[in-house]
Amino acid sequence: MxxxxxxxxxxxxxxxxxxxxxxxxxxxxxxxxxxxxxxxxxxxxxxxxxxxxxxxxxxxxxxxxxxxxxxxxxxxxxxxxxxxxxxxxxxxxxxxxxxxxxxxxxxxxxxxxxxxxxxxxxxxxxxxxxxxxxxxxxxxxxxxxxxxxxxRPQLDFINQLEIKKNKKQRVILYAPTWEATHPSMNYTSVPLYGVTLVKEILKNKNNILIYKPHSALGTRDEDALSANNEILQIISQSSNAYYMGEDDINDVFTLVDFAFFDNTSVMIDYLYTNKPAAYMEVLEDQSINELRKAFKTIDRKNFENFIEIMEDEILNDTNKKARKKVKEYYLGNxxxxxxxxxxxxxxxxxxxxxxxxxxxxxx
Missing domain, CATH: 3.40.50.11720 (3-Deoxy-D-manno-octulosonic-acid transferase, N-terminal domain)
Known part of the structure; x- marks a missing residue:
């Protein structure tokens, strides 16, 4: 050879x-x-x-x-x-x-x-x-x-995608991770929050949902697989929801008004946009503390209010000032x-x- x-x-x-x-x-x-x-x-x-x-x-x-x-x-x-x-x-x-x-x-x-x-x-x-x-x-x-x-060289190549929507509509991204190889790495929010989150977002016709799960989601956990399949079924029946497959997730960042992330690299890349988002907490992890300053945290205690939190952040972006420092710390300048x-x-x-x-x- x-x-x-x-x-x-x-x-x-x-x-x-x-x-x-x-x-x-x-x-x-x-x-x-x-x-x-x-x-x-x-x-x-x-x-x-x-x-x-x-x-x-x-x-x-x-x-x-x-x-x-x-x-x-x-x-x-x-x-x-x-x-x-x-x-x-x-x-x-x-x-x-x-x-x-x-x-x-x-x-x-x-x-x-x-x-x-x-x-x-x-x-x-x-x-x-x-x-x-x-x-x-x-x-x-x-x-x-x-x-x-x-x-982050990848951020030099973001494409600006377009989507059909009226002026009142907002684009909401849900990008969960998979269940990983072992319990201490299982940060996926899909079995715990995913189905309810998708249903509640789509109740409002002014919301357009983009669902971008990790490609390995459901390969190791039946609950994750079941919840993911239910979400895909919901999306298939909605005119306001899209499933994103192999396309580069960074390319939708320019469209997004608000996003929901698990503990993933995608959440860190999203800092590049200077837009509000929420971190879906599944496992308590001190290492995420610095990143929390940039986004809202959704956990078991406040999940029932996540729509209100999302609406408030779209209007007021309460973490904007702190996020600027976090962005430079994670992504450089x-x-x-x-x-x-x-x-x-x-x-x-x-x-x-x-x-x-x-x-x-x-x-």
């Missing part, structure tokens, strides 16, 4: 329910690919078949560990980029003649975003200062030099296009450093 023309590997280990992670990095990677040729390494055959139908990058399907090692030995890539926390990432990390950089697919306050797995990578690219501080708060052997702030430029320049810098070190090793 000859890919000596490629300097960078984008390593993806995940199933089709995680394909959105690839989509999220598509535009920044397209820009990176103009300067440094990129090869996608995919370990799931269903994902590979989907990928080759719509992607512009070179790609190889790797079925087992032996083939992966042979690929690296034959090509000696400079950089490997990782966009999730798959345990199989550690198979590629065996390669020692290139830098390994963890990007993830968005930042949230979930415990996966402060895992000690981060120590295995040469560098971790974070969005803003909160990304660095989060690791500093939880890692026992924190090394600040490994954590590089590059902003980047002009449009600047984050993508920093991201690519950092990759270029590490390629030069890597190549120089490898050259010295060969002497």
């Amino acid at each position: 000859n890919y000596k023309n490629c300097e960078i590997v984008a390593y993806f280990c995940g199933g089709i329910n995680s394909y959105y992670q690839i989509k999220q990095w598509q535009k920044p990677f397209e820009e990176l690919n103009k300067k440094h040729k990129l090869l996608y390494v995919i370990t799931d055959y269903e994902v590979y078949l989907h990928f080759i139908k719509e992607q512009v990058f070179e790609v190889v399907y790797i079925q087992d560990f032996t083939n992966l090692i042979e690929l690296y030995q034959e090509n000696e890539f400079s950089i490997t980029l990782y966009i999730n926390n798959s345990l199989k990432n550690f198979q590629a990390l065996r390669y020692s003649r290139g830098y390994h950089i963890h990007l993830n697919h968005g930042e949230s306050e979930k415990e996966s975003m402060r895992s000690n797995q981060s120590q295995a990578y040469d560098y971790i690219f974070t969005v803003g200062q909160r990304g660095v501080d989060r690791y500093a708060e939880y890692l026992l052997n924190f090394n600040s030099e490994k954590f590089i702030k590059v902003g 980047y002009k449009k296009g600047e984050s993508t430029k920093i991201f690519i320049n950092k990759i270029s810098e590490y390629i030069k450093i890597r190549n120089k070190k490898v050259k010295n090793l060969k002497k």
